[in-house]
Amino acid sequence: MVKKEIQEQRIRGYFIEATKELLKGEGLKSVSVRNIADRAGYSYATLYNYFNDAKDLIFVCVKDFQVECAAFVRNETTPDMHGIEKIKAIINAYVKYFVQYPGIFELFFLEKVADISSKQSTIETIYYLADSLCYEEWAYCIAEKIMTKKESDSLKAQIRNEVAGLLLFYINRRQPEKYQDFVNLTQNQLNRILDR
């Protein structure tokens, strides 16, 4: 019965949409089983007919947000840039996305995952998201002999960790306090890593 599957997917979609709205709006703290179900127009227990548990549902949203983040980055950057400068622009947009949606940052990096092994692939795509957004540009840099493959791998890791740390302190600890200071710090650190 394909009809059943369509309907089932549709209802799953309602729950996912409700969860995404809550995450983008009020943030992770207001994402509860009852809140989600209310917004989706179902009882709280109905959720368990479509998802193993709450964490499962929450993590389903990750993939959608990754796509959205990629679109956001494309929209914030110009296609006539290349190499190092483009990488900087992409990372800046990437950072901007999470500052705009702190709830999504929490979901991607802070949210505890009970069974980490079952969500391994999702976690890996989060881990490598910044890398993959810059994929063509790293390739460009290597092709143009701006850097070696080995160097690019080292730089990727550095940016990955540096940016995660910057966002962690700013979003979760309001450190630095002012947004402009955060932007400047991010800029300085990116330049430090990429301009040699």
Added chain:
Amino acid sequence: MVKKEIQEQRIRGYFIEATKELLKGEGLKSVSVRNIADRAGYSYATLYNYFNDAKDLIFVCVKDFQVECAAFVRNETTPDMHGIEKIKAIINAYVKYFVQYPGIFELFFLEKVADISSKQSTIETIYYLADSLCYEEWAYCIAEKIMTKKESDSLKAQIRNEVAGLLLFYINRRQPEKYQDFVNLTQNQLNRILDR
């Protein structure tokens, strides 16, 4: 009445000690008002006679753990080292401390704080902890003209964010999976930042 204050401080200490044990042992997830009170030998409501709320109590532990972390670092590093190499050794010990006590990492960097302004100073000391552990060595590097003050500030920020990111991914996302890979990555990144 000084007697009262001594007694009051003593009981506060019992709650703090219980919380610290839970944090170091089972981690943040098992730190609840009722768990703490049980371990301290009081009823759960008694806690509210000595602390404003649960978060308050949990954050009181931060200062103790900072002292412990500093002692751990002193113990893990030799006093006959100086400058860049000593900084590397200190940061390695700092990282090791949080890997050993993931619950303390959660408390320092992940735990949500409702009223961040009232805990501003605590949060700042967390933010600058890695810097302060290396205080003498940064001064040494500047005095020996190994780097300028401005360069050292930039390096401090870089290490701060890089290390936070590394720990965040490893402790919270098991990324990389194997401890040895994490150690190697940390080593590589530290060398990259500090060896120029």
Added chain:
DNA sequence: TTGGATATATTAACAGTGTTAATTATATTA
């Protein structure tokens, strides 16, 4: 179209969380 089977949705319940108010027990002081 109706009756029975199946699938889906809902309510009730449990064990947990933080927090507050009312109550009980303890200590201090007149």
Added chain:
DNA sequence: TAATATAATTAACACTGTTAATATATCCAA
């Protein structure tokens, strides 16, 4: 010792996630 002040406890409330039992649709054959 009696009255008062202080401290500790229990009861209660509003939440949380999750499961089992119940109610309500849906579907398919007679």
